Amino acid sequence: xxxxxxxxFETALQMRAEQIESLLRRxxxxxxxxxxxxxxDHLLAAMRHGVLNGGKRLRPFLVLESAALxxxxxxxxxxVAAALECLHCYSLIHDDLPAMDDDDLRRGQPTxxxxxxxxxxxxxxxxxxxxxxxxxxxxxxxxxxDRRATLVLALARAAGPGGMVGGQALxxxxxxxxxxxxxxxxxxxxxxxxxxxxxCEAGALVAGASVADxxxxxxxxxxxxxxxxxxxxxxxxxxxxGTMGKATGKxxxxxxxTLVSLHGADWAKRQLGGLVAQAHELLEPFGERALLLKxxxxxxxxxxx
Amino acid sequence: xxxxxxxxFETALQMRAEQIESLLRRxxxxxxxxxxxxxxDHLLAAMRHGVLNGGKRLRPFLVLESAALxxxxxxxxxxVAAALECLHCYSLIHDDLPAMDDDDLRRGQPTxxxxxxxxxxxxxxxxxxxxxxxxxxxxxxxxxxDRRATLVLALARAAGPGGMVGGQALxxxxxxxxxxxxxxxxxxxxxxxxxxxxxCEAGALVAGASVADxxxxxxxxxxxxxxxxxxxxxxxxxxxxGTMGKATGKxxxxxxxTLVSLHGADWAKRQLGGLVAQAHELLEPFGERALLLKxxxxxxxxxxx
Numbered sequence: 001x002x003x004x005x006x007x008x009f010e011t012a013l014q015m016r017a018e019q020i021e022s023l024l025r026r027x028x029x030x031x032x033x034x035x036x037x038x039x040x041d042h043l044l045a046a047m048r049h050g051v052l053n054g055g056k057r058l059r060p061f062l063v064l065e066s067a068a069l070x071x072x073x074x075x076x077x078x079x080v081a082a083a084l085e086c087l088h089c090y091s092l093i094h095d096d097l098p099a100m101d102d103d104d105l106r107r108g109q110p111t112x113x114x115x116x117x118x119x120x121x122x123x124x125x126x127x128x129x130x131x132x133x134x135x136x137x138x139x140x141x142x143x144x145x146d147r148r149a150t151l152v153l154a155l156a157r158a159a160g161p162g163g164m165v166g167g168q169a170l171x172x173x174x175x176x177x178x179x180x181x182x183x184x185x186x187x188x189x190x191x192x193x194x195x196x197x198x199x200c201e202a203g204a205l206v207a208g209a210s211v212a213d214x215x216x217x218x219x220x221x222x223x224x225x226x227x228x229x230x231x232x233x234x235x236x237x238x239x240x241x242g243t244m245g246k247a248t249g250k251x252x253x254x255x256x257x258t259l260v261s262l263h264g265a266d267w268a269k270r271q272l273g274g275l276v277a278q279a280h281e282l283l284e285p286f287g288e289r290a291l292l293l294k295x296x297x298x299x300x301x302x303x304x305x
Numbered sequence: 306x307x308x309x310x311x312x313x314f315e316t317a318l319q320m321r322a323e324q325i326e327s328l329l330r331r332x333x334x335x336x337x338x339x340x341x342x343x344x345x346d347h348l349l350a351a352m353r354h355g356v357l358n359g360g361k362r363l364r365p366f367l368v369l370e371s372a373a374l375x376x377x378x379x380x381x382x383x384x385v386a387a388a389l390e391c392l393h394c395y396s397l398i399h400d401d402l403p404a405m406d407d408d409d410l411r412r413g414q415p416t417x418x419x420x421x422x423x424x425x426x427x428x429x430x431x432x433x434x435x436x437x438x439x440x441x442x443x444x445x446x447x448x449x450x451d452r453r454a455t456l457v458l459a460l461a462r463a464a465g466p467g468g469m470v471g472g473q474a475l476x477x478x479x480x481x482x483x484x485x486x487x488x489x490x491x492x493x494x495x496x497x498x499x500x501x502x503x504x505c506e507a508g509a510l511v512a513g514a515s516v517a518d519x520x521x522x523x524x525x526x527x528x529x530x531x532x533x534x535x536x537x538x539x540x541x542x543x544x545x546x547g548t549m550g551k552a553t554g555k556x557x558x559x560x561x562x563t564l565v566s567l568h569g570a571d572w573a574k575r576q577l578g579g580l581v582a583q584a585h586e587l588l589e590p591f592g593e594r595a596l597l598l599k600x601x602x603x604x605x606x607x608x609x610x
Binding site for chain 1: 337338339340341342343344345347348349352399402404405422423424425427428430431432434435436438439441442443444449450451452453454455457458459461462463464465466467468470471473474475477478491494495499
């Protein structure tokens with residue numbers, strides 16, 4: 001069911017994606033900055049290949065819209081959003097490596113280690129991760145220094161060993177030892193949940209919002225992070241069902257446990273409905289300003305249909 | 306020639322190494338922190354393997370001694386030094402990977418991808434890089450927020466595509482296309498020089514020293530970074546001369562151009578002498594307080610003898 005707000009949302013998502021794309025392009029074209037020696041062209045080309053690939057830019061959208069709730073400085077929000085996208089793309093480059101998921105294609109294009117080589121892909125990922133913190137900490141991000149430090153810290157926690165990188169380590173382990181339900185939940189909260197949560201929290205941090213507001217956005221981020229993963233797992237089942245004629249997908253074929261494989265698709269759809277309702281309720285205090293963020297929650301959950 | 310100050314230096318270096326080792330151990334034993342989900346044990350073990358390996362901890366020493374010049378907060382300097390060491394160790398873990406230098410041993414121990422596996426080594430490196438920024442940005446580093454942000458930025462620039470990671474990319478390229486002298490100088494300034502420079506600059510940043518003092522420490526760091534690399538290249542020639550009975554080493558055998566291979570060992574020794582004199586002169590204004598840092602410059606250069 002497509003309602004008016006969904007159409008508005010899709011237009012807004014695309015507009016935001018273009019804005020972010022333009023900033024990312026500028027940031028990744030920079031060849032030298034104070035305190036640096038000229039960045040090698042080949043490395044920059046690999047970094048651009050990994051980032052400028054037509055992604056939906058959902059995480060940046062969440063940063064920008066959560067920042068807009070609080071009338072935060074929009075230039076600052078844009079830079080934080082771009083930094084988060086650089087970090088997200090580094091994680092995809094490293095995930096695709098032969099030693100990890102060994103993927104040759106992403107969005108129909110050769111992955112970075114295919115288009116360049118493995119060593120360059122490792123370094124392009126390292127470079128993007130490092131640059132993400134640079135972009136936030138830089139005085140060009142028009143925020144007081146302590147707020148820039150808080151954002152660096154929150155991003156490092158979301159992305160590090162107690163967040164995304166830890167989730168990736170658990171995921172590798174899960175291929176050998178199938179985790180129980182609590183293990184799956186932990187893995188997903190770290191691997192995909194942590195960055196989505198940061199994206200929502202970041203808006204409050206950029207604005208210097210109250211702890212209560214920050215907590216509200218964090219809870220919203222956690223709800224849609226769960227919904228995102230559940231929708232993904234559901235998509236894995238239903239998408240393949242269309243092409244393979246049966247209700248088993250890539251994860252199931254790989255013997256990978258998901259909440260959908262444990263509880264079934266109907267349960268997952270009910271859960272999704274509950275998560276979206278919870279996410280919407282968390283944003284009630286913001287009234288009409290939160291319409292696009294609410295639509296984002298619905299969008300994230302509806303990827304399975 | 307061993308003088309009294311050299312003996313004092315070696316004792317101080319060892320004492321500092323033990324202090325840093327103890328802080329690193331505490332930081333790498335942390336299983337969960339605010340905003341995180343519990344870090345996977347396996348990943349933490351790989352991170353510890355890559356860091357707690359008995360290094361000399363030269364870079365942390367430079368941070369601590371440059372901070373001491375300005376009476377900077379020593380807890381803050383310790384945390385910045387530990388962060389830098391985590392970052393340095395991530396770079397070694399990734400450099401050792403099969404797709405990069407493909408080394409099985411480091412300091413006589415199996416490298417991380419040998420002791421664990423390749424995927425875990427990639428993630429341990431990613432985790433350490435991310436954690437380095439966390440450690441600095443954290444309020445547990447007792448500095449005003451804007452100073453923490455400045456330190457994050459300086460470290461990101463030294464470590465990123467316009468610094469260490471860029472140098473590593475140039476180094477890979479140099480194996481295929483032998484660079485000319487200016488290319489070698491650029492490569493080395495990025496690959497090893499940038500972090501050593503940051504180590505010296507960091508003391509001034511922790512202290513919030515004047516721009517003039519920061520510039521002085523930066524110049525000192527650049528001089529000893531050059532000396533470090535020259536001594537390394539010289540060591541490659543002279544160390545192998547002893548065992549192989551001729552004056553060609555690993556780099557020469559690999560067809561790798563260095564300033565030593567271009568200009569010869571005698572030229573390199575004269576250069577080293579000049580760099581040490583320059584480094585010492587830069588520290589003159591600090592008088593006796595700079596004795597250990599001056600000794601560090603001599604130590605770095607004398608690794609070739």
